[in-house]
Amino acid sequence: MQADDDQKANGADKTEEETSAMPRLSGKKIMMDMPWLEKYRPTVMKDIVGNDETLTRLRVIAKHGNMPNLIISGPPGCGKTTSIHCLALELLGKANYKNAVLELNASDSRGIDVVRNKIKLFAQQKVTLPRGRHKIIILDEADNMTSAAQQALRRTMELYSATTRFALACNISSKIIEPIQSRCAILRYTKLSQKHIMKRVQEILQLESIASFTPKGLEAILFIADGDMRNAINSMQATYSGFGCITDENVYKVCDVPHPVQIRKILDDAKNCDIRAGIMKMNGLLKMGFSTLDFIGTLFRVTKTYNDVDEKTKLDWIRDMAFIHARIADGLDSPLQLNGLLAKMCLSTKGKKNKF
Numbered sequence: 594m595q596a597d598d599d600q601k602a603n604g605a606d607k608t609e610e611e612t613s614a615m616p617r618l619s620g621k622k623i624m625m626d627m628p629w630l631e632k633y634r635p636t637v638m639k640d641i642v643g644n645d646e647t648l649t650r651l652r653v654i655a656k657h658g659n660m661p662n663l664i665i666s667g668p669p670g671c672g673k674t675t676s677i678h679c680l681a682l683e684l685l686g687k688a689n690y691k692n693a694v695l696e697l698n699a700s701d702s703r704g705i706d707v708v709r710n711k712i713k714l715f716a717q718q719k720v721t722l723p724r725g726r727h728k729i730i731i732l733d734e735a736d737n738m739t740s741a742a743q744q745a746l747r748r749t750m751e752l753y754s755a756t757t758r759f760a761l762a763c764n765i766s767s768k769i770i771e772p773i774q775s776r777c778a779i780l781r782y783t784k785l786s787q788k789h790i791m792k793r794v795q796e797i798l799q800l801e802s803i804a805s806f807t808p809k810g811l812e813a814i815l816f817i818a819d820g821d822m823r824n825a826i827n828s829m830q831a832t833y834s835g836f837g838c839i840t841d842e843n844v845y846k847v848c849d850v851p852h853p854v855q856i857r858k859i860l861d862d863a864k865n866c867d868i869r870a871g872i873m874k875m876n877g878l879l880k881m882g883f884s885t886l887d888f889i890g891t892l893f894r895v896t897k898t899y900n901d902v903d904e905k906t907k908l909d910w911i912r913d914m915a916f917i918h919a920r921i922a923d924g925l926d927s928p929l930q931l932n933g934l935l936a937k938m939c940l941s942t943k944g945k946k947n948k949f
C-alpha cells in the first residue's frame with residue numbers, strides 16, 4: 594500500500610514536473626516549431642489567393658447560403674481543402690461548425706460501410722441551424738474512394754439533400770463516378786501563379802519577422818514549388834530552420850534539386866553542340882546523388898524558361914525530353930538515357946542528323 598502510494602506520489606510529481614516544464618519549453622517555442630502550413634492556413638475566404646473566378650463563385654455561395662453539392666478539383670497545394678473549410682466556417686459559423694460538419698479524408702477509411710453507416714447517420718441527425726443553412730459533409734481526396742463507396746453515396750446525396758450538402762475535393766475529377774459528377778457543381782482550381790505564391794510567401798516572412806532572405810532565394814522557392822503553395826511554404830520553413838537564411842543555394846540544398854544555373858549550363862552546351870562538355874556536367878550532377886528523374890524534371894522546367902534558342906528547337910528539346918522521361922518512368926533509369934537525350938538535343942540544334 595505504502596509502495597503504491599509512493600509510486601503514485603512519484604508519478605504525480607513527475608507529471609507535475611512535466612507540466613510545469615512544458616509551458617517553459619513550449620509556450621512560444623511550440624508556436625515557432627509549428628508547421629507554417631498549419632499556422633498560416635487561411636481561415637477566411639478572403640485570405641485565399643489565386644483562382645479568382647472560382648473563389649468568387651464560392652464567395653457568392655457563402656453569402657447566399659444555399660450551397661449546392663460541390664466538387665472542387667485541382668492539383669495539390671492550391672487551396673482545395675482550405676477553401677472548403679473556409680466555406681463551411683463562413684456558412685455555419687464557429688458555434689455550429691463542430692456539430693454540423695463531418696469531415697472524412699484519406700486517412701479515414703471510406704469504404705462502403707462508412708458511407709452506409711457514418712455518413713448516413715450524420716445525414717439523418719437533426720441539428721438546428723439558421724434558416725437556409727445545411728449540414729455539410731466534407732469528403733477530402735474523394736478520388737481515392739472506391740467506386741462501390743461512391744455508388745452508395747448517390748442515393749444518400751439525393752435523399753438528404755434538404756438538410757445535408759456534400760463538398761468533395763479531389764485531384765482528378767474524372768475519378769469521381771459520373772452520377773455523382775452530375776449531382777454536383779464542379780469547380781476547377783489551377784496551379785497558383787508565381788505572383789500569388791510570392792505574395793503569400795512574403796506575407797509569411799513578414800509575420801515571422803524574418804529578414805534573412807535574398808530575392809534569389811525566394812525565386813528558387815517559387816521555381817521548386819511550381820504552383821504548389823504547400824510545397825513553397827514547406828521548403829521555405831525547411832530552409833529557414835536548417836540554414837537560418839533563405840538563399841538560392843540553401844533552398845536547392847534542402848530541396849535536393851539540381852541548381853537551375855548548372856542545368857542552364859548544360860542547355861548552353863546543347864545549344865553549342867558541345868556534347869562532351871554537356872555530358873561531363875551531367876555526370877557531375879548525377880555523382881552528387883541526384884536521380885535521373887530529378888535531373889530530367891529540372892531540365893524540363895529550366896528549358897521552359899530558356900530563351901537562348903529559337904522556339905522550334907526548344908519544342909524539339911521538350912519533345913525529346915518527354916520521350917526519355919517516359920522511358921525513365923517505365924524503369925529504364927540509367928544515365929545512358931540521359932546521354933542519349935543530350936545527343937538528341939544537340940542534333941535538334943544543328944539539324945544535321947548525319948553529322949553525328
Ligand SMILES: Nc1ncnc2c1ncn2[C@@H]1O[C@H](COP(=O)(O)OP(=O)(O)O)[C@@H](O)[C@H]1O
Nearest residue numbers: 630634641642669670671672673674675822823
Ligand atoms: N490559395 C491559397 N492561398 C493561401 N494559402 C494557400 C493556398 N493554397 C494552399 N495554401 C496553403 O497551403 C496549405 C495546403 O493547402 P490545402 O488547401 O490543404 O491544399 P490542397 O489543395 O492540396 O487541399 C495550406 O495550409 C495553406 O497554408
Ligand SMILES: [Mg+2]
Nearest residue numbers: 673674733762
Ligand atoms: Mg487537400
